[in-house]
Structures are given as C-alpha cells and as structure tokens.
Amino acid sequence: MRYERGVAARLMLVETLVRESINKVKNYLSRLGVKESDSVVSGVLDNYFVIDPVSIEPTDIIKRMDHMIVNNESKFKKDLEKSIPGISRHTLNNVAVSLAIASALFTVFKVLRHYYLLGKKYENWVLLMQLYLLLPQLVKELIPYTKAIDGVFRGLPIGDSVGPMVAFKLAGLSPRIDIEEDTVYSLINVEGRNVYIVKARGPGATVGRPGKGVAKIAEMLSYSVARIITVDAALKLEGEQTGSIAEGSGAAIGDPGPEKIEIERVAVKCGAPLDAVIIKMGVDEAIKPMSKEIADSIDKAYQKVLDIIKNRTKPGDNIIVAGIGNSVGVY
C-alpha cells in the first residue's frame, strides 16, 4: 500500500513535469504564429518512431538503419514545415529538437505509468517497489530535459555544442560551404596545411550529418587525407571533472551508428589516423544551456587540436576536423 501511494505521488510529479514541457512547446509554437499548436504537438507525441532493422541478417544493416533514420527525419521536418508555413530552416530545427525532447519525456512518462498500472492491476508489489525505489532518481534525471527546451528555443548553446564551438574557433567567420543536408565545411590554412572543418549548420539546433560530410570531403580530395580529427562532448564518470579534456583514437561521435561508421570507413580508405578529442561532462550538462565551466574548456580543446595538426602532420597535408554535436547557437 505504501509503495503504491508513493509511486502514485511521484508519477504525478513526472506527469506535471511532462505536461509543463509540452505546454512550453505549445506556447513557443503559438508565439511563432501557429494557430493549431495543440494538434501539431499531439500529432508529434505518439508518432515518428523508428523500428530497428532486422539484425539476424547483418548484410547492409547500417545502410538500412541509415535509410530509416534519414527518411523519418525528413518526413518529420516536412510535416512540420507544412504546419508552420514560411518558417526559416534554423527555427524549424529548433522546433524539431524541442518537439523531440517533449516527445521523449512523454514516452518515459507513458512507460512508467504502464508499469505502475500493471503493478496495481495484478497486485505485483515487487514491480511497485522497484518503481518506488527508481522514481526519485528518474525525476532528478528528467528535470534537465525540461530545462533544455527553453535553451533550445532561445537559441542558447548547450553542453553538447562544444564540438561545433571548437570548430567555430578554428574556422572563425570563414565561409560555410554546404556539403550535406544541415552540414557545412570551411577551409582554413594552418601553417601550410589545408584544414577542412566540418560541422552542423548553425545557428539552428541540429547535429547534421558529419559522417557523410567527412566522406564527401575525402572523396572530393580523392582520398589524400593525412589525418582526421573528431571533437565531441563525452559523458564523464561521476567524480571526474566537468570540462576536462582527453585525447584518444577512433571516431568521437555518439550517433546510433551510420555516421560513425562512415568516418571509420573513410579513415581506413585514406589510411589516415583517426584522433578523438573529447570534452567530459555529465548527461544533464550535455543538454542544458552551456555552463561557464564547459565554455572555458573550449580553449583547451582548441589548443589540443592545433597541437595535433602542428605536431603530427606536415605542411601541404589535407586534414579533416569534425566538430561533432548540436550546433544550436553556433554559426
């Protein structure tokens, strides 16, 4: 009995959080001039799921997965464009990300409610007890997501934007050339080396398709690339310092797979070493507006990338640097 009441109370708290964030999105939408913001939001909450491809037949699995993710995303954005006519691409991306966050929150709430009702229906106290013990942690973990919606709508860089920010620090205001959907590159010169900097197109909220961008640039250079460097935010372990920098090998990118494999394949094809520079932060810090601690770490990461370029490549080399992450608020 005690568990049931405890779970019900905390579930109500979760519901309030979720409703609050859904209302936030609705408010922002009506501020953009959408009349039926209710129907737009409710149309998104339950739809646009992606079914995992068949995995017992591994041939082509990544292509099939990529196909479904890309199709789903473009369907989602086209539908949004239809309901919000005349919206700019970067506002559209901000709306899409906020809706995705609200819909993720709603899904979490639905799953929790499912187990609560199941436990009540079959008088399964073990289930209710597990929920009772889990919920306090979950509530604390969900709060940053509601905060993230405000940040994305106002166009504030979030913790995950460190990759694009390092890319900005390298590229400055040099022209952004389109290479893939929502993905741009800039060409700069670092002591005689041609450095191609790939990032998602800002300042809208999007992660772009950096893997395909890197692949296209490598193709453009007929695979004569000396080094590929990826910069991304990474989850820290509890107790590690937020904003600390680490360097390793491999592709630092946290997508479901299609973008990451593209970078790895290109690196193998070019015979280019793959460096990873990561900036550590907690999962809540990655989605909330950027804190000063993380903003201060960008200079260090930038310096690290410059060191790699200067010490491990020769003048005349082609180098690709990919700033992975959400480019909300970063040109």
Next chain:
Amino acid sequence: MNMQINNNIPTIILIVFFSAILVYLVRYGLGYIVRIRKNKSELQEPPLKTVTVVSCINQDYTLEREFREGDFIGKVDGPCPKCNSSTVVERIYVVPLAVRETGRKR
C-alpha cells in the same frame, strides 16, 4: 506526607513520558513538512543569468553583457569602440545569479 509524595511519583513519570512523546511527534511532523518543502524546492533550480561575451576581431576589446534574443556565437555585433572594426559574439553561457560576481572577476 511521605505517602502522598510516593503516590505522585508514578503520575509525574507518566506526565513526563507523555509530554516527551508529544514533543517528539510534533517535531517529527514538522520535520516531515520541511522535508516535503525541501523536495519541492529541489525541483526549482537557482535562477540563472545568460551571459554573452563579445570581442573585437583585432583582439583589443572584450565585453561581457546580458544575452539578447537572437544572439548566437559568430554573430557580427556592431563596431568596436576602440578600433572601429567589427565585434563578434565569442561565447554564450549561463551562470547562477549568486556567483555572478566571481564570474565577472576573471
């Protein structure tokens, strides 16, 4: 005289005992209310302030100001008061309102 005092002792003990229980219950109840309030206040984080750092492309001028709607990193933000070339938004981050002073010193 002696008998009367002896009779009173159990009564006094009882009174002391019950008032101790009463005090304990009241304090426990108050603690519970405080705990609920604390839980609620945990949901509300301290107010944050969004800071925009603007600096001149010639690196001779830096300004920290409040975030304005439409700011983004890389936005060209008007002329530099020192050398009249353009300034660019370099950084946008949030700081808790209370520790704003320490942020300013750096």
